[in-house]
Amino acid sequence: MDNPTTNSAKITTFCCNWSVKPGLRLSNLSTDEEDKIIVTMCTGRVGPELVMQAFEYGAWGVLICACPLGECKHDANYKTLRRVLLLKRMLSQLNIEPERVRIEWIDTGEVAKLQNAVNGFYDAIEKLGPIK
């Protein structure tokens, strides 16, 4: 949720419903004012257009939290990875730092890892600043 009074980084996080959402509930992240956390059925649904739309709506960075490689029930996280890899390449050709998109592998119950992933990404994006 955007907070117009701060200049702090705006990141959008996409989380998988199956592996990540349970952990999300246990963490305190969802109440964090500066974060947008969007739960999707499977990160296989998080296409590059969606990622770019997040940027269009003002995100400074986009984090995708997916099931660890090989563990996705829908066998889609390799697809997600391939897309993210290509997207990063396209972004850097367009002079947008590829680090603004990150994919993290998080299993059910890895609450601390999730929290660290979000916070770590947040810090990295804060350093980069907004997209000019």
Next chain:
Amino acid sequence: MTRRITIDPITRLEGHGKIEIFLDDKGNVANAYLQIPELRGFEKFSEGRRAEEMPRITPKICGVCPTAHHICSAKTLDDLFNVEVPPAGEKIRELIYSAFMFEDHTLHFYFLGGPDFVMGPDADPSVRNILGVIQKVGVETGKKVINIRKRTRDIITKLGGRVIHPVCGLPGGVSKGVSKEDREEFIKTAKDAIEFSKFSLKLFDDIVLGNKEYVDIIVGDIYKHKTYYMGLVDDNNKVNFYDGMIRVVNPEGKEFAKFKSRDYLDHIEEHVEEWSYVKFPYLKNVGWKGFTDGIDSGVYRVAPLARLNASDGMATPLAQEAYEKMYDVLGGKPAHNTLAYHWARLVEQMYSVERLLELAEDDEIMDKHIRNIPTEIPDEGIGVVEAPRGTLYHHYKTDERGIIQKVNLIVATVNNSAAIAMSVKKAAQGLIKNGKVSDGLLNMVEMAFRAYDPCLACASHSLPGQTPLKVTIHDCTGEIVRTIIRD
């Protein structure tokens, strides 16, 4: 008081090209400028692209002569990847190219430039267009023009995929071969096109050469410039559109240089002016001396008349015949008469279809071996063809993955940009005396301009088309004294 005349084809070529003429205080022409107000930057945005996509990227420089860019680009890739094209591949490319030269020259002669002659330079402008031509030569002929152009364009569609922006060229060959049925069709088309070319030459004979007034205009001084000439020639110094060495003759017709495309940088340089987006190429070994002709000026000309001047003749019999006749009438080589470009275009039209027939009848054209796969690491490539409007150079550098690092292009019409401005200036000088601007000026200046078939799409990257002119005469304060519009 300096007055200024703007010849502004903006009425039909919005923002795509204009000529400014300035008069001195006596009312005589002080100077003339051809301005190309558009630029697209293919040289820059091609950087980073895949080399093999260049034959699909560069045709968009010009939708009138996309085939020239396409084939030139494929040839540049041959050189870049250092790959030989198998004979059938070369022949298919040249076949496509010959069909293209024919349809393009036909477009110009009948739709764009020809009406000046067919209808006569002083005809009412409202009939100086294709419709007027059709009326004069008959509806049947008009249909013939449309039909033969369509059939030759179909050859390009068949082998190139799209006639506007073909896609078949690859380093080492082409992507599609010629089937037996195709070939039979091509032979038929080529034969009919030869008949059509005979008809065109005859038409020129009857209407233009049969009229002393026209002949006087052609050979007259207003449309004359003694320049260098450039064109591609084969081993026997005969005109070739697809391949060969670049030959340059001096204003006296003597060979000045003969070089491979690879060495073009030793011979050509480009000059930049603040007032045009187009550059002005000149012969490096003569130097840029400004907008002036003669043996000491590096200004050279390209395209039909220049190609004929730079060669020792045509490689096919009927074209050779027409070539000889032309130089007979013009009084020998080289011919400096700008308006003879129209005539030379018809000589070339004949050559293109005679060559088309030769290629279609060649059994090897159906050979299945149409391309070789490159095996070498790419580095640098230079290609050349004769586009309808002049010598066209593509030059690419890549990294070892075949990603474009640098592109340089010298595009057909651009070679003529200095000469076009000079021709316009000279025509204006001949027609504007002591402040009197003849109404005929418009027609006559336009003719000088149009003889070159200046494809501003190539230069500026827009379309030629008919160029109606608007002349605005300003006094030195910029006040408009008089406006003449040719409509």
Next chain:
Amino acid sequence: MAKPKVAFYWNASCGGCEEAVIDLAEDLLKVADAVDIVLWPVALDFKKKDVENLKDNEIVASFINGAVRTEEQKEMAELLRAKSQLVFAFGSCAHEGCIPGLANFTNREGIFERVYKTTESTKNPEGIFPKVKTKVPEGELTLPEFFDTVYTLDQTVEVDYYIPGCAPPPDIIMNAFTALLEGNLPEKGSVLSPNIALCDECDRNESKPEKLEIPEFNRVHQIEIDPEKCFLAQGIICMGISTRSGCGQRCINVNMPCRGCFGPLDGVKDFGLRTMAGIASIFALENEENLSEEDLSKLMDKLVDPAGLFYMYSLPSSILRRKRMEEK
């Protein structure tokens, strides 16, 4: 009844769209009979004033080709919009920016630097660049100024219909004219070509793979191309998966893959990304489980120039529209 007034106009274009209209040949004469062409720079005389003097909405339809990159072009597009009931974006440049739109990988400065200074054949020791205004001994000369960015037509004025393709083929053009004349036009905003992917009408569709076994990205010049088999099955990127049909498979017919000149299907926000997403799902690897993220990353490096490829025809109409340029 008076014939409907129609206008043709070109902005920054190569002239191919004009040729496409001329290529209608005899059909063109039919169209010319049925309408009153008030503006057509390539064939008819034209004065901007004449258009200005028309009443608002007096033109039934304006067909505008070319992208928009100068102030003049923008003004003309606005003028035609005001005078026309319908505006058709004609051809890929007006529709999505096309190949000249690749100029959005750079800007005016980048182009100037290369074209007028560093090109190998240019001799320009004084560093002269073309200027909007130049004093010459006889007076002053002017050139139009260029935008840094290439815009599509609908980024400039409201567009009612799109005629896709580079260049649009004759039947697509004729269908549009016929629909206009017969009052059969679909919903506003439509692209006038079937809303199905090229793949779905492609002769090679049967051999199109769900997933690829070969972990390779081949380039057209690198392999012998089987003229019967789907390009994707040969490891060659073909954009037919996401490209609107209607071209008659012109490139595929001569054994070259589609590069997307017809643009996307309805509802797609970013054609290049949609294509990339499709390609990324098909290029699944057999032994993926054994690959690390790094291995996969190396493999993706083989898909060179992804932005140039996937945005070949559509960079200006993408979400980002252009490369971000460093601020000075």
